Amino acid sequence: MKKKISVIDGDGIGPEIMESTIKILKSIEKKYQHHFSYHRVLGGGMAIEKFGVPMPEETMNICSKSDAILLSCFGDPKYDHFPIGMRPEDGLLKLRKSMKAYCNIRPIFFYNTLSNQSPIKKELLNGVNFVIYRELTGGIYFGKKGRIKNGDIAYDHCTYSKKEIERIGYHAFHAAMNRTKKLTLVDKSNVLETSRLWREVICKMGKDYPEVTLNFLYVDNAAMQIILTPSKFDIILTDNMFGDILSDLSSVLIGSLGLLPSSSIGYGTPIFEPVHGSYPQAKGKNIANPIGCILSASMMLEYFGMYKEQKLLIEAVNHSIKHGIITKDLCSCPLSRTTSEVGNYIVTYINNH
Ligand code: IPM
């Protein structure tokens, strides 16, 4: 199969984790005789340096003509004082919006051999396997924002339409049907009007999926339940802001934010990116965990319908974790491996299986 992939190296640890990920994709390509073309495009800090904007038109044009976008992470404290719309993160939001990638899927999966890494009691972690469906192109992230009264008053508007809720609701219900048929809507409908609309719309949709058990949790309670009874969750559906917060929270269960991948799908080119940020302190040190980015690439293979390929890649990742070929975030210093060692181990596994 031929596929055109737009690759954004990103900021901080981005280029290092992307290098390992591409090496792995090349080994998959070779083994299964695919042809992937990798089109490097700029976004985030590197785009600010070259074009003065975090998401150039050229990048969006190329991305919109490709089969998938693989990106690492955006953000650099160097640009913290830049105005709204001009920081690396704004580039990411612009890309998500322009690809209409409204449905962000973040699987959380517990690896037995990493139980010592989690601050949560082992017995609570067995069987943790849930997926957050985070709305990605609406809500408070994209509402009108600004300052009034000489900057002394700030506002961020949160709006959601029925259509925005229904279209991600559809994906979440389908995912629930293919798993254990449990869907939890997380909102704050005791306070927020947008949340009341979410509940109304999802409740109504639930009638079309009678086999799906629908639960509702306020976000504050959900944060507590995810820590207290994490194995009870299957599909969590929530808005942009709550999904952002709950995904970092959930990463604590499994030991490191560096492990979490995501895919973002909608009407345009799908985006595959790890959940973590750019970890600027580790930039260039070859210590960052590449697994979140590598597993994002595995979600891309699944999207391409390359199921055998995806299965082998996941098997290789599981094998590396099981055998302690892991980066510093997951084990204490002398035993840890570098970013490229983890990548090379996975490449070797793929070549030999
Ligand atoms: C994420 C990140 C982004 C977000 C930032 C970098 C804008 O935290 O993907 O979770 O808030 O969506």
Ligand code: MN
């Ligand atoms: Mn986040």
